[in-house]
Amino acid sequence: MKxxxxxxxxxxxxxxxxxxxxxxxxxPIGIEILNLIREEKDPEQIGRIILNKYTTDQATFExxxxxxxxxxEHHNLLESHEETKA
Amino acid sequence: MSKIRxxxxxxxxxxxxxxxxxxxxxxxxxxxxxxxxSVKSLIKEYGSPLFVISEKTxxxxxxxxxxxxxxxYPKVQFAWSYKTNYLNAICSIFHQEGSWxxxxxxxxxxxxxxxxxxxxxxIFNGPEKSEEDLCKAIQNxxxxxxxxxxxxxxxxxxxxxxxxxxxxxxxxxxDTGVYPxxxxxxxxxxxxxxxxxxxxxxxxxxxxxxxxxxxxGTFMLSPFAYxxxxxxxxxxxxxxxxxxxxxxxxxxxxxxFASRNTLKGSYLPxxxxxxxxxxxxxxxSSALLNSNFKQDNLPLLILETGRALIDExxxxxxxxxxxxxxxxxxxxxxxxxxxxxLFTSFWYDHKITPAQSFTQYSEDTCVYGPLCMNIxxxxxxxxxxxxxxxxQVVIQNVGAYNMTQWMQFISLRPHVVLIDMDEKPHxxxxxxxxxxxxxxxxxxxxxxxxxx
Numbered sequence: 429m430k431x432x433x434x435x436x437x438x439x440x441x442x443x444x445x446x447x448x449x450x451x452x453x454x455x456p457i458g459i460e461i462l463n464l465i466r467e468e469k470d471p472e473q474i475g476r477i478i479l480n481k482y483t484t485d486q487a488t489f490e491x492x493x494x495x496x497x498x499x500x501e502h503h504n505l506l507e508s509h510e511e512t513k514a
Numbered sequence: 515m516s517k518i519r520x521x522x523x524x525x526x527x528x529x530x531x532x533x534x535x536x537x538x539x540x541x542x543x544x545x546x547x548x549x550x551x552s553v554k555s556l557i558k559e560y561g562s563p564l565f566v567i568s569e570k571t572x573x574x575x576x577x578x579x580x581x582x583x584x585x586x587y588p589k590v591q592f593a594w595s596y597k598t599n600y601l602n603a604i605c606s607i608f609h610q611e612g613s614w615x616x617x618x619x620x621x622x623x624x625x626x627x628x629x630x631x632x633x634x635x636x637i638f639n640g641p642e643k644s645e646e647d648l649c650k651a652i653q654n655x656x657x658x659x660x661x662x663x664x665x666x667x668x669x670x671x672x673x674x675x676x677x678x679x680x681x682x683x684x685x686x687x688x689d690t691g692v693y694p695x696x697x698x699x700x701x702x703x704x705x706x707x708x709x710x711x712x713x714x715x716x717x718x719x720x721x722x723x724x725x726x727x728x729x730x731g732t733f734m735l736s737p738f739a740y741x742x743x744x745x746x747x748x749x750x751x752x753x754x755x756x757x758x759x760x761x762x763x764x765x766x767x768x769x770x771f772a773s774r775n776t777l778k779g780s781y782l783p784x785x786x787x788x789x790x791x792x793x794x795x796x797x798x799s800s801a802l803l804n805s806n807f808k809q810d811n812l813p814l815l816i817l818e819t820g821r822a823l824i825d826e827x828x829x830x831x832x833x834x835x836x837x838x839x840x841x842x843x844x845x846x847x848x849x850x851x852x853x854x855x856l857f858t859s860f861w862y863d864h865k866i867t868p869a870q871s872f873t874q875y876s877e878d879t880c881v882y883g884p885l886c887m888n889i890x891x892x893x894x895x896x897x898x899x900x901x902x903x904x905x906q907v908v909i910q911n912v913g914a915y916n917m918t919q920w921m922q923f924i925s926l927r928p929h930v931v932l933i934d935m936d937e938k939p940h941x942x943x944x945x946x947x948x949x950x951x952x953x954x955x956x957x958x959x960x961x962x963x964x965x966x
Contacts, residue, residue, distance in 0.1 A: 443525065451528040455875040455900070458523035484520035488903060492522040495839060499525055502843055 429497070430507045431465050445505060452503065457482070461496065521900050522837070524875055545867040545908040548829055550937040553869040553906055556831060561945065562906070563832040563851045565930040567913060569607060571827035573935070576611045579823060582791035586799035589814045593637050595769055596622040598820025598914045599828075603932050603942035605629055608823075616769075616818040620647035627654070637766070637818070639685065639727070641665075641699060648672055652680045659683045659727045659766070661700055666711060673720040683725030683766065684711050688746050690730050690739035699729065703746050712750070716758050723760065725816070726750055729768025733777065733821070733861075737789045740767060741797035748805035751813060766816035767798055773825035775862040775911045784862075791822070821914040828913025830856060831869070834905045835884060845879045847901055851909065852883030852890050854923040857916055859892045866892070869906035872899035885924050917943070922951060 431437075436444045441459055443452040454462065457478070464474045471493065478489055500506050546553055549568045556564060576592065583590040593616035594608035600622060605615070606629060615626035618640030626636050633654025641661040643651070645668060651658050652672055660666050660682055673680050685700030686708045701707040715723045726747045730739055744767060751762035771794050776784040802815060832851035840846050853859055866881060879898045883890035892909075901907070920927055926946035931939045 452525050453528055453875070454525045455521060455523065455873060457521055458525055461523050481518060482520040483517045484902075488520075488522075492837075496523040496525065498839070499843070503525070503527065 429465065430468070431462060431500075432505055432507055435505055437462050437466075443505070445503070448504065450503065452505075458496065461493070519871070520902060521873055521875070522902065524877055524900055526875075526877065543867075544871050545869055545910075548908070549933040551933055551939055553831055553908060556931065556939065557833070557906055559939070560929045560931055560941065563830060563849075563855065563928045565855075565912070565917060565928060565943075566829040566831060566939075567604065567824075567930065567932045567942070568827045568829070569932055569934050572604065572607050572824060572913075573611060575823050575826060576608060576613065579791045579817075579819065580612075582795040583799065583815065583817065586795050587802060587812075587815050589812055591764075591814055591816050592823075593635075593766075593816055593818050594823075595818050595820030596625065597918055598769075599824050599917050600625055601917055601930060601942055602629060603940075604824065604917075614816075616820075620644055620650075623647060623651065623656075637816070639729075639818075645672065649676070652676060652678055655681060657681055657683060657725065659685050659725075660711065660715075661685050663711065663714075666714060670718050670720045680721050681724045682715065682721045683723070683727045683764070684708060684715070686726060686728045686747060686750065688728060688730070688743060690742040690746075692731055692734065692736060692739045694731075696729070696731050700727070703750070708750060709753070712754060716754070716760065723754065723762065725764040725766055725813075726762055727766035727768060727816075729770060729818070732770045733772045734770045735772055735788060737793040737797040740794055741801040743767060744798045744801035745805060748802055748807065752806055761811070762813055764814035764816050765802065766818065769817070769819040769821070771819045771822035773822045773911060773914060775825060775858070775864070778861060778863055780863070824913035825911045826913065828911065828916065830909040830912045830916070832907050832909065834901045834903050834907065836903055837901065840880070845877045846882060847879050847898065848882045848884060849892060849907060850884050851892060851907075852885040852923075852925065853892070854883075854885060854890075854921045854925070855916065855927060856883070856892060856909065856912065857919040857921075858912060858914070862911075863893060863896070864912065865910045866896060866898065867908045867910065868899055868901060869908050872901075875900055887924070922946060926951070 434446050441454045443454050461474060475489055479486060548566055549570055556566060593614040594605055596615060596617045609631060614635040615631045616637045616639060617623045617626055623638060633656045636656040638651045638656050639659045648669060649672060658680055669680055686703050687697045687700045688703035689695055701711045715721050728743050728747060730743050747765045754760055754762055772788040774785045830851055832849045835848040835850055838846040876897045876899050879896050881893040881896055883892055917930060929941050929945045930943035932942045933939050
């Protein structure tokens with residue numbers, strides 16, 4: 429799973445997709461996860477990093493993580509499997 | 515190293531143009547304390563959900579209302595509307611503050627008497643008063659507000675039998691320019707029913723007509739309608755004086771004043787737009803003072819407002835059970851507060867405030883209750899901060915009707931706690947138990963022991 433290359437993410441929490449012209453606001457933990465996805469960390473590694481840093485448990489984070497990924501997919505911000513393979 | 519408070523990751527599309535139906539974010543600060551008592555400690559001690567009532571707010575609100583009227587009109591009396599919240603502790607606060615009791619059933623009448631209210635200070639309203647109820651009210655010299663002719667004739671017969679002269683008023687309904695016009699209670703002003711009832715009472719000689727009463731609607735957003743109502747009752751009172759040389763001692767404008775809540779479908783929040791006590795007082799007292807009553811013979815003005823006096827003092831504390839997404843991607847949050855205990859969520863867009871700190875990020879959210887029923891929706895759409903499972907919330911302005919219209923349905927009703935003037939919490943109604951419910955049930959012998 430990869431974030432689309434041309435998607436711009438600012439540290440302040442603004443995300444811009446130049447293909448569609450859409451802008452999004454993302455909260456700090458969301459930005460952190462996007463950066464970890466950019467660094468090609470897998471969900472397990474991301475989970476470990478977040479659990480070490482924040483007051484949450486694995487079940488809660490896992491649910492929220494996949495919910496977040498679902499919304500990224502919904503907005504077409506992730507590369508599809510075919511694109512990733514290519 | 516201490517960990518950072520977790521907030522779920524969220525991404526929100528930025529849109530320009532028309533505002534969406536969720537409106538803008540309204541919560542800027544958490545509500546961590548109520549009258550100096552922490553929400554967290556209240557939930558820890560008494561459980562979640564939990565009703566909390568602030569005695570300070572109850573007292574300051576009734577004092578504010580009295581001041582608004584008493585500075586404009588010389589003779590004012592409030593009567594506490596039992597149906598709005600008849601918990602004994604709450605009624606007692608209003609009675610301590612000088613309010614009479616306004617009841618609408620035999621049950622409420624008995625409650626007022628058992629609390630020690632002087633029978634002469636009980637106003638008995640409503641369309642259903644049994645002969646037994648009426649006998650009690652006559653014996654205690656209470657103020658009986660007649661709703662229909664059948665009741666009028668019953669009281670007349672009872673008065674004759676008991677050789678007493680009950681003090682009565684009639685309830686008058688009228689066109690005050692608001693829609694819908696409430697005409698199901700009492701006698702109509704415009705078509706002459708009210709005048710007809712007055713004549714029947716006066717000619718019978720068996721009752722003493724002491725007052726005229728109306729109650730023009732509920733959650734009234736126009737104070738001017740009360741001005742019209744006051745003028746019409748004044749007109750009627752003066753007609754009685756002219757024809758029978760009989761003085762009407764009081765005019766009772768009923769209740770119906772809007773609270774600070776926001777009605778569903780309103781564009782602006784009720785706290786910014788709804789009339790204040792001063793607005794209602796100005797309209798009513800101006801109408802009475804401008805009528806043809808002699809200066810030294812003004813009738814007593816009685817007010818039975820309930821909702822506007824208690825709504826703001828009530829809070830409902832609860833916890834987040836879960837966050838979900840609907841099939842359309844909408845955020846759904848489930849609270850442990852259901853419509854069975856928050857009846858007013860059918861009428862209002864209640865303000866929901868987190869009880870712990872949160873960031874500036876929010877999500878458009880549908881807030882559900884815990885009941886396994888599709889109707890259990892607390893807010894169809896609210897822009898709420900990001901709530902985690904187990905987080906606590908405070909729903910505000912819930913003091914009116916919820917603790918009387920609530921239902922024991924699916925789950926048991928929670929504790930009600932009063933925070934007193936010294937910021938000390940007291941349980942004023944215990945959480946229900948299974949025994950409370952099953953204790954009233956009977957199982958016929960042939961259905962008992964079905965395992966045998």
